[in-house]
Amino acid sequence: MCYEIITITNLNTYKKQIIMSCIHKFNNKTDFKGLIPKWDFDKLVIGTFNPSNDFHESNTANFFYQRKKNYFWDVFPLFHNSKPIPKDNVNLQKSFLKSNRIGITDILTSINDADKNISNHIQFISTVKDDDLEKFSSFNWNTKNIINIIDENRVKEVYFTKLGLADQINVKENTFEFQIRLIENYCSKNNIYNKRLHSPTGMGLGKGKRVETLKNRWENNGILYHPPLDSK
Numbered sequence: 001m002c003y004e005i006i007t008i009t010n011l012n013t014y015k016k017q018i019i020m021s022c023i024h025k026f027n028n029k030t031d032f033k034g035l036i037p038k039w040d041f042d043k044l045v046i047g048t049f050n051p052s053n054d055f056h057e058s059n060t061a062n063f064f065y066q067r068k069k070n071y072f073w074d075v076f077p078l079f080h081n082s083k084p085i086p087k088d089n090v091n092l093q094k095s096f097l098k099s100n101r102i103g104i105t106d107i108l109t110s111i112n113d114a115d116k117n118i119s120n121h122i123q124f125i126s127t128v129k130d131d132d133l134e135k136f137s138s139f140n141w142n143t144k145n146i147i148n149i150i151d152e153n154r155v156k157e158v159y160f161t162k163l164g165l166a167d168q169i170n171v172k173e174n175t176f177e178f179q180i181r182l183i184e185n186y187c188s189k190n191n192i193y194n195k196r197l198h199s200p201t202g203m204g205l206g207k208g209k210r211v212e213t214l215k216n217r218w219e220n221n222g223i224l225y226h227p228p229l230d231s232k
Contacts, residue, residue, distance in 0.1 A: 082100075164180055
């Protein structure tokens with residue numbers, strides 16, 4: 001996606017500079033303002049980034065956690081007394097989230113210094129690995145919006161689908177780890193339950209029964225079970 005930035009050099013002359021930017025694929029999609037859901041929720045799931053097809057042509061996901069090797073929709077509903085949801089069924093996924101008052105978002109809105117005409121930029125982004133994304137230097141973080149909505153909605157539970165580097169002492173500001181800590185610190189100061197969950201991408205789950213393994217990992221990470229909505 002292209003943005004044209006006009007810099008005024010004097011009263012009569014304009015200098016045009018074209019900057020390529022990799023925008024989150026679901027930014028301002030239906031039911032979202034930016035990457036913040038418009039429906040009411042008191043639980044929030046926070047991921048990292050999903051690039052637009054300008055930079056990742058084979059990205060077939062039409063909603064959060066829909067990539068082929070992702071087990072989020074196989075496991076997360078189990079903690080809300082629901083069955084796994086087909087990975088490609090956006091309507092059913094949204095219905096589940098809304099009925100269970102769950103919000104979903106990502107922490108990065110755009111990579112501002114990405115240029116699709118530079119081959120290694122395409123390479124870094126198409127791996128969809130957070131370490132590769134952090135090789136860029138200009139980002140539009142969603143962190144403040146997330147903290148604001150946590151406050152406004154009086155969110156009770158926050159889950160990050162990234163374990164990250166919680167034990168690392170020196171963390172650079174333009175990293176996912178730093179941004180996660182900002183949200184964690186806000187939650188902790190306001191007594192909001194928050195946990196980091198093992199990535200649902202399949203990495204580090206080994207071979208075999210990955211769904212069962214991920215479910216067990218999330219239990220150990222501290223995710224809470226929720227009874228049926230009509231239970232007393």
